[in-house]
Amino acid sequence: MKTVRWAGIVLLAFLAVSAIVGSLPMIADPRGTPWNMPQSLLQYSPFPSFLFPGIILLVANGLLALWIMGFALAQLPRHGLWIALQGCVLLGWLITECILLRLVNWAHYLYGAVALGLIAAGLLLWRDENRAEPWGDEI
Numbered sequence: 544m545k546t547v548r549w550a551g552i553v554l555l556a557f558l559a560v561s562a563i564v565g566s567l568p569m570i571a572d573p574r575g576t577p578w579n580m581p582q583s584l585l586q587y588s589p590f591p592s593f594l595f596p597g598i599i600l601l602v603a604n605g606l607l608a609l610w611i612m613g614f615a616l617a618q619l620p621r622h623g624l625w626i627a628l629q630g631c632v633l634l635g636w637l638i639t640e641c642i643l644l645r646l647v648n649w650a651h652y653l654y655g656a657v658a659l660g661l662i663a664a665g666l667l668l669w670r671d672e673n674r675a676e677p678w679g680d681e682i
Contacts, residue, residue, distance in 0.1 A: 551664035564607035569597025588643040627665025
């Protein structure tokens with residue numbers, strides 16, 4: 544399980560760094576110019592600019608991933624469930640983004656694989672933790 548935990552940590556680190564690097568320019572210049580994203584990408588979304596998507600990306604996939612990575616590094620109880628939760632958050636982000644933008648590109652597939660890897664690693668770690676603990680305290 545050590546390999547699975549480190550795989551989860553690496554995926555969390557990749558997600559956190561790329562989400563932070565991707566979100567900060569969106570927040571700094573909500574018109575999308577740093578990433579050459581035209582405003583027309585948002586035509587089917589409720590957002591007038593990239594500001595709120597950037598903030599959501601920063602918090603939900605950047606800062607949360609860093610926080611959960613800290614749990615995994617410290618091997619806190621139930622860190623596997625937190626890792627799986629981050630995978631679900633990322634998958635929800637991707638599905639919502641594809642629906643709102645009406646667009647799917649290679650990055651969605653890459654981060655979809657990261658999301659599935661996080662979910663799988665987290666559930667494996669959680670299962671292993673539950674095998675190590677008895678299900679009930681019988682007196």
